[in-house]
Amino acid sequence: MKVAVFGTTVSDSFTPVLNEFFGFLKSNKIEVQLFKPFFSFLTDELKTEPFYTSFFNSYHDFKNNCDFIFSVGGDGTFLHSVLNIRNFDIPVVGVNSGRLGFLADISENQVNNALSQIFNHNYSLVERTMLEVNFKGQQNLDFNYALNEMTVLKTDTSSMINVYAYLDKELLNNYWADGLIIATPTGSTAYSLSVGGPIITPDSENFVITPLAPHNLTIRPLVVPDNYEIKLKVEGRGTNFLTSLDSRSVAVDLSTVIKVKKASFKLKTVQLPGQTFFSTLRNKLMWGIDKRN
Secondary structure (H helix, E strand, C coil): CEEEEEECCCCHHHHHHHHHHHHHHHHCCCEEEEEHHHHHHHHHCCCCCCCCCEEECCCCCCCCCCCEEEEEECHHHHHHHHHHHCCCCCCEEEEECCCCCCCCCECHHHHHHHHHHHHCCCCEEEEEEEEEEEEECCCCCCCCEECCEEEEECCCCCCCEEEEEEECCEEEEEEEECEEEEECCHHHHCHHHHCCCCCCCCCCCEEEEEEECCCCCCCCCEEEECCCCEEEEEECCCCEEEEEECCEEEEEECCCEEEEEEEEEEEEEEECCCCCHHHHHHHHCCCCCCCCC
16 A cells, blocks of 8 residues: 655644654555655654655656545645645545644544554545636636635735626626635635635535625625636726635736636545544534533
C-alpha cells in the first residue's frame, strides 16, 4: 500500500501526534510519498524525522499510484492539498491539527484508530462537487477550480459593487453589496456560513448564492440546483474587483464576465464509521452542548 502525505505547518504541540501518525505508517510497511516542503518544515522547525520513502514537490512530480492522500493540518491545508496535488481519483483524508476542521475531521485523539479503520477498508467515500470558474475577457487562473467557493469582492474603494447574477440566461438579481459568494455544499460550512448562509449536506446537488452585506435588507441567501451555469457581471466605481477561489485571489478588470458551473469531476473524501456529516456538525458547532437540550 502507498499513501501521500501533504502538509504546510503545524504547532510544536502536535509533534506527538505526528510521531504516532508516521510511526503507524512505518510499522505497517506503508510506502509514503511526502510533500518535500512539509518534510523540510518538520526537520528544520520541529526537529523531528518523519518516515518517508519518496518525495514530491507539486502535482508535476506527484506519483499517482497512491491509495490515499493524507492532508495534515486544518481545512486551509486541505484546500492547499487539492491545489498542489490535483488528482481527483485518490481519496483525501484530513488529519486535523487546527481548530474547527470540517474537512480535516480526524482529531488528534482519533489518529491511530482512524488509520486502522482506513487500512482495514472500513470506511465509505463521499464525493464532493467542485466549481469550475471561467473568465471571459481575462486569462483564467492556472487552476480554475474551487472546492469551497468562488467569491467576488470590492477592492480599490470602500464603495459597494453591483453584481449582476444570471442563472443560465435569466437575470436573478442585481446585488448591490460588498460582494457575492457562490458556494458548493462543502463550502456551505465555510465563508458562506459565516455571513448567514445555510448549511447543506455534501450530497446535495446545489449551489448556495450568498451576498456579502447587501444594501437591500430583503436580499437573502439562495439555494439553487447545481445544473445551472451562473454568470456574473460586476460594476463599480473602481477599475477592478477581487475574485477568490478558495484561498487564492486575483484582481479582475470590471469588463470581465465570470462564468461558474459544476466541474466535470468530484473530489473523493473518506468518511469513517460513525463519523457522519451530522455528527460532525454536532461536534464542530457544539450543538446540544447546553445541558438543557
